[in-house]
Amino acid sequence: MKIRALNDRLMLTEKGFLDVDGLRGRQWFKHLVFGPPRDQESKLDFFPGIADSMSEMFKMSEKERLAAIQHELWRVARAIQRAASALRGDLA
Known part of the structure; x- marks a missing residue:
């Protein structure tokens, strides 16, 4: 049951990064x-919205520009908070 609970928390963590x-x-x-960058010349494949x-x-x-980046x-900060909550078991 502990392994199942941990697996459930890991799945919720990954889902926390979806918007x-x-x-x-x-x-x-x-x-x-x-995710893939919109700009094909960009080498960034993480935080695509920010990139x-x-x-x-x-x-x-x-x-x-500042408003869009902010x-x-x-x-992303909200997604990280959701993922952290899932890892702590707050969302289970």
Whole structure:
């Protein structure tokens, strides 16, 4: 039963990194930590939402860019908090 409980917590941890809204402009990608970058020249394959916001920096004003990056950071922080709660067993 302990192994089953640990496995359940690990599955909930992984699900904690999924976001129902998905990535901006690519809603079918739900994982906030791992995913393909929008910019094919980018070598980043982690935190795709943050990487996308940073690569679009020339298309937005400074205020819009900072707001977009801040929003993506908030989404990732929230996902990490969900994953940590799952590991502690708070969500089981």
